[in-house]
Amino acid sequence: MPGQFLRLMVSAVLLAGLGLGGESFAAPVPDTGQTKCYDDTTEITCPVPGEDYYGQDAHYLINPMAYTKMDADGNDLPDAAASWVMVRDNVTGLIWEIKTNKNNVKDYTDPHDADNTCTWYDSSLADPLYAGVPGDGTDTEDFIKALNDALFGNLSDWRLPLVEELVTLADFSIPSWGPTINRDFFPATQGSWYYTSITQKNWPGNAWTINFLSGLAEWGTKASAQFIRAVRGASLPRRFVDNGDGTVTDASVGLMWQQGSNSGNWKSALKACEDLTLNGFTDWRLPTIKELHSLFDASRFNPAIDEDYFFKQDGSFWSSTTVSKSSGDYxxxxxxxGYNAKTGSYLKTGDNSVRAVRGGQKKAAGKLFITSPSQGSFWCGGGIMPITWDTAGLGGNVKISISTQGGKAGTFSTIVESTPNDGVYDWPVAASGSYNCVLRVEPSGDAAKATEQGLFTIIFPATRILNGPAECYMTIQEAYDAAINNDVIQAQAGFFAGNLFFDRNITVYLEGGYDTGYSSSTMGSGVQAVTISNGKAIFKNIYVK
Structure with a gap:
């Protein structure tokens, strides 16, 4: 039996400086698809660094959209397959339902019919205003139930997507009137509104939609009949980390944000972000429209952002993404x-708010390209990280190093000084825990062809549930949230700052002081203070060793 042992008839929640906001997908943010450059009115040759209009969407190819067709049993199919029923987004990992039979005739006996529309309804919401408008096989709840009852794809966890999930499918290189989506993979998409699962906070009789005429995010009454597309995959909390230096990291997607903001027209916004130096970082840029969607929260209102981490500022925030119009007017x-998370198209010569972002790996011809770890990924201290990369056909050897300080100059530590440039290296994760990790792979003698990938998270000290479903958890809270009665939670040796709240009537066993391999444990764990209030115990600043 390990040296440190507690029997808890209550719950464990550890708060360690990590903010858990509303639901979000925990994955890199896909590219928008935009590859052309524009000034305030027309298409232009893409500028080079230092020129006006440098830093717009097309300059940064980060996480290019990529899809895989799948059959009814979940097997991958070649891109040329003529028949498929699901599509996996290879960037986010989400799996999407495919619509069929687009012929302007509704067929509610087939939930995949592309012409079917539904009212928005969720019977689990007690307030009728929030619940929406039921139908007879014609509401969103009926639609999702039909898919899950039929075990579509041999699965029963289909759901409506979040706003920030559905918008990842939009291809912003396609001019309105769309449909703004890759029709090689989503062939029967309507150029119209598709429901999400999110109720509009201030007007609960409305639900959020994405309009595939253009990619616009807005809301409409739940009584209206709109198109629907189901998705499956985990929705996890946003994971904001205040770095204490004027920046905030969203660990769930691997982006670092400027905490404050300023304002200006679109041209000046691009320049301000490119020229920004903040806390030693110089690689700031204006975010794409999809990256902004990952930051703002459609379930919030006034402001539509977490004020615990970001300064409130009225008005709208510029993206680097130009609105594509069939008229050729850009x-x-x-x-x-920032008030309600609604998107809009704004004249570039007008003023809006500006918040810079950094993170992600820019893909460039002739350079190495890291494929693992991915941006926004989480790794357990003591586990094995498979480092993989595209060798660019360069041969020779490479140096691999890591920064746990966001990739700041002078903060990289060597993982291996020289290893063959064969695209594979298995690393026993030995770095200290950080939400701001950046990996660098550099060809020997040719630093210009190096690449960096980040941000990603190394969890140390970590926790796990003995024989549990996940390799590790970031906090005791997360381990407890996943635990069932009589589970054993094991914690690696380290300092867990913050408070630990116990308020559930279950039995769990907390064992502390483990090494990174959970093979041995030592005595000496401690708690700074214990408070018992209204039947709840609060443990402050736990040191496990």
């Missing part, structure tokens, strides 16, 4: 309202 760019 005088507007996408922006998101």
């Amino acid at each position: 005088d507007t760019a996408w922006a998101i309202s």
Whole structure:
């Protein structure tokens, strides 16, 4: 039996400086698809660094959209397959339902019919205003139930997507009137509104939609009949980390944000972000419209952002993404309202708020490209990280190093000084825990062809549930949230700052002081203070060793 042992008839929640916001997908943010450059009115040759209009969407190819067709049993199919029923997004990992029979005739006996529309309804919401409008086989709840009852794809966890999930499918290189989606993989998509699962916070009789005429995010009454597309995959909390230096990291997607903001027109916004130096980082840029969607929260209102981490500022926030129009007029760019998270197209010559972002790996011809770890990924201290990369056909050897300080100059530590440039290296994770990890792979003698991938998270000290479903958890809270009665939670040796709250009537066993391999444990764990209030115990600043 390990040296440190507690029997808890209560719950364990560890708060260690990590903010858990509303639901979000925990994965890299896909690219928008935009590859052309624009000034305030027209298409232009893409500028080079230092020139006006440098730093717009097309300059940064990060996480290119990529899909895989799947059959009814979940097997992968070649891109040329003529028949498929699901599509996996290879960037986010989400699996999407495919619509069929687009012929302007509704067929509610077939939940996949592309012409079917539904009212928005969720019977689990007690307030009728929030619940929406039921139908007879024609509401969103009926639609999802039909898929799950039929075990579509041999699965029963289909659901409506979040706003920030559905918008990842939008291809912003396609001019309105769309449909703004890759029709090689989603062939029967309507150029119209598709429901999400999110109720509009201030007007609960409305639900959020994405309009595939253009990619616009807005809301409409739940009584209206709109198109639907189901998704499956985990929705996890946003994981904000205040770095204490004017920046905030969203560990769930691997992006670092400027905490404050300023304002200006689109041209000046691009320049301000490119020229920004903040806390030693110089690789800031104006975010894409999809990256802004990952930051703003459609389930919030006034502001539509977490004020515990970001300064409130009224108005809309510029993206680097130009609005594509079939008219060939490119005088507007996408922006998101900081008030309610609604997107809009704004004249580039007008003023909006500006918040810079950094993170992600820019893909460039002739350079190495890291394929693992991915941006926004989580790794357990003591586990094995498979480092993989595209060798770019360069041969020779490479040096691999890591920074746990966001990739700041002078903070990289060597993992291996020289290893063959064969695209594979298994690393026993030995770095200290950080939400701001960046990996560098550099060809020997040719630093110009090096690449960096980040941000990702190394969890140390970590916890796990003995014989549990996950390799490790970031906090005791997360381990407990996943635990069932009589589970054993094991914690690696380390300092867990914050409070530990116990308020569930279950029995769990907390064992502390483990090494990274959970093979041995030592005595000496401690708690700074214990408070018992209203039947709840609060443990402050736990040191496990």
